[in-house]
Amino acid sequence: MELNRRSGGEGKITKTRERNHSKKVASEDTEERLEMRREFEGGTEDMDELSQKLQCMAFRTPKIGKNVSRRQVHDMEEPLKEGWELDFLIEEELDRFHNCNSRAMNPARLSDVAKMLMPDSTPTIELACVGWFGDWRPSLILGFLHGLARSSLPVSDPGQIERTLTQLIREVRIEEAVIDGEMAEIQATCVLRLPFARQSKGPDGVFPLRSVYSEFKKIKQVINKAQQLRFRTLELVVQKILDTTDAAAFLVEFEKIRHGLHCFAAEQEQRKGPVTVSTRGLRSISERECGNESPHRSVKSIDKRLLKNGRRDCKGRYQTHEDGTALARFIEELQCELQERCTRNRKM
């Protein structure tokens, strides 16, 4: 069905395409098949662009033995199908995704489990916007496809895909909620499972470590489930819901947005310093909540005390009292502080 859809640049057979195909001379049918495609498909340019992009993505991954054997299998089987090289590239992209996942799934140390949830390489903005157990939330991958299918991504059967996606998003959300529930259970009961609240250290503190170990094992299992769901979702979309061309187009867009978000977030994060908090605000919190000072105390007494404290602080801060400029600045700041207190008290 996708054959008739793309009616764009018919007859524009670019050199890049030849280049692409010359990389895979495994099959003798290639040229013949190409010819067929050229006839039926029309807009081959889109396809070529796609396969090129996908190939670029695929080439970034380290080649692993498993992949090679898979490729050989494909070389034998796939020439019969239309768009086999896209299939192959999609497969490779999925493999890449899977490998990334499985590498992260096997941490060496217990403390790396925390890194699975908040990977060092993932900026916090990315985690906040799309994160779920350290990577993209599966329903968001679907949601993104859903949005794209409505706006920019031309898919073969929008109505059908829309229906399937809505249904699938609902199902995936339920699965997510189940996994979230498991995690919440661990987070809620850790206060009982970890022995700190009871102050019971075994010999050499082995006992706490053992319970920490078993909790982290559980957490790791939940993370693995989450990662499996993520991978399964992507696989399902690419292999079952979308046809080959749409799947390739989607993967390219998805990779672009992943990359775009990552770069944006990393750049933002680099520009910002550490998390800070206003000292004045902190002081007023400690006064308000720790009862260091009653909020209804009159401004006058605060005034006196502030001055007294101020003089003491001044001694530590400035070398001499004769330093006129420093003292002036100090008084200025004191006045600001007082003014703020006055307005606050008035509000109360």
Add this chain to the structure above:
Amino acid sequence: MHKSAANLFKKTRRFADFHAEWFDALERALLPLLRDSLSSSSSSSSTSTQLSAAIHALHCHLQSYYSALNLAASSSSDQLPRLLCPPWRNPLETPFLFLGDLHPYIFTTLLRSLIENDDDGDDSDDESAGVFLEDDRNHLLGRPWQVLTAWKNPSKHTLSRMEQIECGVRLMVPALWDRAKVEQARFTDRVADQWAKASGEKKKETAAVGKAAAAATQGLAGVFLDANRLRKSVLADIMSATNVYQAGLFLEALAQFLVGLRDPELLEKFRHCPVKMR
């Protein structure tokens, strides 16, 4: 001391420093104070005042931490992502964080675990409850009877208040979580929407992502603020639902838990502990 004087006029300070200081005060001053007040054996009114002062101080200390988190989040929303993944938390704490801090369920779970009912056959089956009683026996000896029996057969009123608190938390937490999920879903919707208009231009794409991310952080900031408000109100509710001895034991356990998660000795072992352990 000198440092704090020097910081007096600084407009802002690092949150990590604040947290270190806050934790230090909890571990070195407030928790020992509370323990002392719980163990002082006489039941005169002066020790009772001392105990309630210690409880008040520790409770306020916890409250002030959540207020500080909210202050940091509301001062500028671009701090929010890092407040959700706080770098000042160690790898032992991170997996237990829910929207940037301890799960609100922890408070109610802990509260529930303190109750000792005579006719409660089910609870003695629970392994952790058994351990709890067994281990506590040693270090609780020497405490006045009011403390030792504080959680034995609590009054109906206390129990029903506890149930109310639990119900409240169970209603609020899923709602918060749903709001966070909705914000994330909106993010992808916005990006997908803008993606078409960007039509492959890198600048426009980045702008689209930036805009959507800003909106999402803004929304998540509201969720974060409410999560901390929930934690604060649960703590305050627990304080008001319990008597002074019950509250003291609860806060002691909570503070010990917080301190235990940052125990340097354990942390050192934890960092080197392989995942595959015999």
